[in-house]
Amino acid sequence: MSEQPKGKGGRARVVEANRSQIEWRSFDLDALIPTDHRARTIVAAVERFDLSAFYAGIEAREAEPGRPPFDPKVLLALWLYATSEAVGSARHLSRLCERDHAYMWICGGLRPNYHTLADFRGAHDDKLDMLLTQMLAALMTAGAVKLRRVAQDGTRVRANAGAASFRRASTLRERCLQQAKEQVEQLRRELDEDPAASTAREAAAQERSAKERLASVERAIAELPKVAGAHERTQQKRAREAKRKGKVVDPSKSEPRVSTTDPEARVMKMGDGGFRPAYNLQFATDTESRFIVGVDVTNEGTDKAQMAPMLEQIERRTGQRPQQCLVDGGYTSIAAIDDAETRGTEVFGPVQQQRSPNPHERKRRDTPRTAAWRARMGSDAAKIIYRQRAAVAETVHADLRRWRGLGLLPVRGTKKVKAIALWMALTHNVLRAHALKAS
Numbered sequence: 001m002s003e004q005p006k007g008k009g010g011r012a013r014v015v016e017a018n019r020s021q022i023e024w025r026s027f028d029l030d031a032l033i034p035t036d037h038r039a040r041t042i043v044a045a046v047e048r049f050d051l052s053a054f055y056a057g058i059e060a061r062e063a064e065p066g067r068p069p070f071d072p073k074v075l076l077a078l079w080l081y082a083t084s085e086a087v088g089s090a091r092h093l094s095r096l097c098e099r100d101h102a103y104m105w106i107c108g109g110l111r112p113n114y115h116t117l118a119d120f121r122g123a124h125d126d127k128l129d130m131l132l133t134q135m136l137a138a139l140m141t142a143g144a145v146k147l148r149r150v151a152q153d154g155t156r157v158r159a160n161a162g163a164a165s166f167r168r169a170s171t172l173r174e175r176c177l178q179q180a181k182e183q184v185e186q187l188r189r190e191l192d193e194d195p196a197a198s199t200a201r202e203a204a205a206q207e208r209s210a211k212e213r214l215a216s217v218e219r220a221i222a223e224l225p226k227v228a229g230a231h232e233r234t235q236q237k238r239a240r241e242a243k244r245k246g247k248v249v250d251p252s253k254s255e256p257r258v259s260t261t262d263p264e265a266r267v268m269k270m271g272d273g274g275f276r277p278a279y280n281l282q283f284a285t286d287t288e289s290r291f292i293v294g295v296d297v298t299n300e301g302t303d304k305a306q307m308a309p310m311l312e313q314i315e316r317r318t319g320q321r322p323q324q325c326l327v328d329g330g331y332t333s334i335a336a337i338d339d340a341e342t343r344g345t346e347v348f349g350p351v352q353q354q355r356s357p358n359p360h361e362r363k364r365r366d367t368p369r370t371a372a373w374r375a376r377m378g379s380d381a382a383k384i385i386y387r388q389r390a391a392v393a394e395t396v397h398a399d400l401r402r403w404r405g406l407g408l409l410p411v412r413g414t415k416k417v418k419a420i421a422l423w424m425a426l427t428h429n430v431l432r433a434h435a436l437k438a439s
Contacts, residue, residue: 029108032101038431039081039102045430046077050134053127070112075120077106083427086405090118122411125419129295132422133317135429136293140318144436145286147318149385150293151326152284152310153393154303155401158408159265159277159417166267166277168255172221176260180214220263227256227266262412268301279409279417283400283425284310287326287392291432292425293317297418303330307347308339321345326389334370341369348386351377400424 033039054072081102082093094114096103139145167176187207259265265277280301284294294314298306307327315321324346332349340347351359351374360378362371376382400406404424409417 029105032105037102037105038084039077039106041434042080042084042427042430043077043106045433046073046080048138049076049131051076053130054124070110070116072120074107074110075112075117078103078112078117079121079423080427080430081106083404083423084431086403088405088408088410090114090121090410093117121423122416122419125415125422128419128422128426132292132295132425132429135426135433136291136317139289139291139429139433144433145289145291145293145318147286147293147314147320147322149287149324149326149388150284150314150322151287151389151393152282152294152307152331153328153389153397154280154282154306154330155397155406156268156270156278156280156301157406157417158270159259159262159279160409160412161259161261161265161277163267163275163277165259165261166257167220167260168257169221169224170255172217172224172258172260176217177214177221180210180217184210184214216260216263220258220260223258223263224256227258264299264414265412266299266301279414280306281406281417281421282306282310283393283396283421284314285392285396287388289432289436290392290396291429292396295418295421295425297414297421299414303328304333304336307331307336311340311343311345324348324385326386326393328389334365334367337370337373338367341373346376347373348377348382348389349373350386396428400428404428 051072054076058069058072060066060068078093078097082088082096087093087096091114093103094112094117097107097111098104136145140147184207187210257267259277262277265279267275268278268280270276270278278301280298280303282294282296282298282303283292285291286293294310294317296306296310296313300306307325311321311325321343322345325340325348327347327349329350329352332347332352337347337349353359360374362374366374377386397406404427406420406424409420411417411420
């Protein structure tokens with residue numbers, strides 16, 4: 001017992017903590033959170049989904065041996081709620097499932113570990129894509145989404161890889177690959193010579209790490225042909241700029257580079273002007289309802305070729321094309337606009353300022369459809385419509401970054417990054433549907 005100063009009347013009397021006592025407590029799990037809690041909203045939405053695709057892959061069946069996995073409904077609800085709270089770490093989510101009332105309520109007595117949570121998040125991009133299509137079908141049936149007008153925009157999100165992980169082609173082939181192979185062989189020799197040198201668990205972990213390193217280097221080498229074309233165009237541009245300034249480009253620095261941490265990531269120019277490894281996440285949003293209707297992920301730093309695939313995706317999901325599409329200047333190539341207008345979608349995007357005194361008059365390379373777009377963008381009505389692009393698309397991006405944690409990707413590879421983008425879109429749409437219903 002700590003000494004207390006004696007005042008008038010003797011030592012102060014207090015109720016002290018007894019941390020060695022044993023207590024048995026009972027509580028009502030359903031009473032942990034209020035009836036209007038966001039967790040209940042998300043669980044109710046999940047229960048309305050058709051999750052047959054998730055259950056089809058479960059091998060544990062009635063009258064058959066095998067340990068049953070966690071219910072996909074629980075894991076789905078956990079990640080949707082975690083995304084709504086900007087929780088992107090599987091380890092942190094696992095801890096929250098043991099101490100936070102909302103997560104405890106969703107789990108309903110289950111205690112998934114971080115491996116289970118991380119595997120579920122990144123392994124079901126195809127099924128999450130189907131859920132987004134399901135949700136859009138229900139919203140269109142209810143009349144909430146009409147696809148009169150959509151706004152598309154891309155946001156570059158920092159990849160889970162450092163700039164120092166990028167290696168030139170010669171370094172990858174001559175040094176990194178050889179070092180990775182030697183590490184695997186050395187571990188095998190050590191285990192063969194002295195199996196008792198380390199525990200079986202440690203040996204397995206070391207060998208697994210070495211094999212993963214080797215596989216990562218091999219994937220990086222496989223990515224080299226994919227970056228060669230873009231790298232060559234970049235070098236030609238730099239050479240022209242250097243020649244104009246009277247400088248010389250160092251040929252030793254002209255090799256394409258790929259990350260050994262995330263081979264599919266690319267160095268992109270970010271919003272702050274810096275260059276970092278990133279992915280380009282594309283979202284298309286219905287301007288009237290503000291539901292996300294299209295999601296895509298690319299490792300290209302430009303948006304020039306992204307409008308046509310997005311419009312095709314929306315048509316695949318909903319059975320119809322948007323009547324109008326709002327995009328920024330990065331999308332407005334002559335070929336992309338002509339393709340969209342030919343298929344029945346009016347494009348609203350800025351006309352690039354040229355030397356011509358009237359940028360809205362027909363140009364030599366214009367088709368009748370691109371000429372119509374150019375003239376349309378000169379009207380006051382089109383300018384008013386185009387203002388909705390920033391008010392919708394950029395607001396959605398800001399919401400995902402500020403409130404959903406879309407700042408640094410917690411996974412690697414295009415497939416898993418696509419899953420993260422779909423988690424974001426599904427969470428946004430579920431909360432948006434609840435907000436519209438409550439209003």
